[in-house]
Structure formats: structure tokens, C-alpha cells
Amino acid sequence: MSDKENKGEGRHIPAEISRAVLLESGHSCAIPTCQFPVTEFAHIEPFAKVKVHKVSNIVALCPNHHDLFDKKKTIDRKAMRAYKLKLQFINKRYTKYEMRLLKILASKPVVLASGEIEAMGLLQDKLVENVKTFVTQSISITDESLGKITYEDEFVQSFAAQLTSKGEDFINVWKSDSENLLDTL
Numbered sequence: 001m002s003d004k005e006n007k008g009e010g011r012h013i014p015a016e017i018s019r020a021v022l023l024e025s026g027h028s029c030a031i032p033t034c035q036f037p038v039t040e041f042a043h044i045e046p047f048a049k050v051k052v053h054k055v056s057n058i059v060a061l062c063p064n065h066h067d068l069f070d071k072k073k074t075i076d077r078k079a080m081r082a083y084k085l086k087l088q089f090i091n092k093r094y095t096k097y098e099m100r101l102l103k104i105l106a107s108k109p110v111v112l113a114s115g116e117i118e119a120m121g122l123l124q125d126k127l128v129e130n131v132k133t134f135v136t137q138s139i140s141i142t143d144e145s146l147g148k149i150t151y152e153d154e155f156v157q158s159f160a161a162q163l164t165s166k167g168e169d170f171i172n173v174w175k176s177d178s179e180n181l182l183d184t185l
Helices: 015-025 063-070 077-090 096-105 120-124 165-175
Strands: 040-043 058-061 111-113 128-143 148-163
Touching: 015 058, 040 063, 058 063, 058 077, 096 111, 096 120, 096 128, 096 148, 096 165, 111 128, 120 128, 148 165
Parallel strands: none
Antiparallel strands: 040 058, 111 148, 128 148
């Protein structure tokens, strides 16, 4: 889900954003070892400062961790951004294969990738592109009673993957350990 700016909404977080944050955290606290059912939302950068509700800046927390973050300040913003980022990968935005592919593409201009299905998340988010197809596999299903083909498709089994400019931005922010990684998507 893309972040939506909601200026003029006040401190009330719109339902669409609340839903996205809860789905991201699995309806439990964003701190990985906690998993207490969520009852509260926290802005990583204070709402009073940013005056906008964005999914990338809101995290779901149990009351205890919310207190540790907002009041006691024992959890700092950098740590909270790291927890937020982990949620994206824990919830399998990208598979381990895709993460490894990105890691290799961070140091090589083109990599032989194992199929468009395996890299589907990166392709859909336009972080990588297929610059040359090497192997395809086709499928054809025939209805014997009609003697007609009822389904045909072709799948890319291996291709040359290359970072797009959006992918390069993603890698650069990832390498810098920046808290803005989610904003590049």
C-alpha cells in the first residue's frame, strides 16, 4: 500500500492507514520479541513535527513499548525505524532469494536470475528489470473432448537482472542504513 498524506486530518489516523500498519505488524506489537496484541499507534517522527500520517512513519506498539518509546525514551527513533524496516522483510515483501539478488546487484551491474516468478516482488516494485531472457518454458493445456487448446502461457526461467534507477536508489539507501528505505518503495 502506498503512503497517503492526510494533511488537515489532525491527530486521528485514517482507517486505511491504521489498517495497513496493523496488517504490516500482524496485529501485534512491532517489537519482534513482544507480539502483544496492538492497541496503540506511534509516529516515529512526532506528528507535531511532521503534521502528516504516513504508513512509513507509523508503527503499531503495545502500551508498554509505546511508553518506552514516547515517554521514557529508552527506545530511540533509529531503533524504531529498524523495527519498522524489519517488519517489511519479516512479512515477506521480498523473499530471501530476492534479498540475495539485491545484495549481488549492489556490486555487479547484471546478474543471471532464476526466473521471473522467483524475482516477482522486485520486478513488480520495479527495483530490477529483465534485460535479456535466456530460458523460457511454455505450458499448453488441451481439452481432449474439444480438441482445442484451453490454456497457453510462457514463463521466463532465467534472465539477466539489472537494477533500475529506483532499484539503485533503494540499494543506496539500504547501504547507508538510512531510516528512509521504506520511502523509496
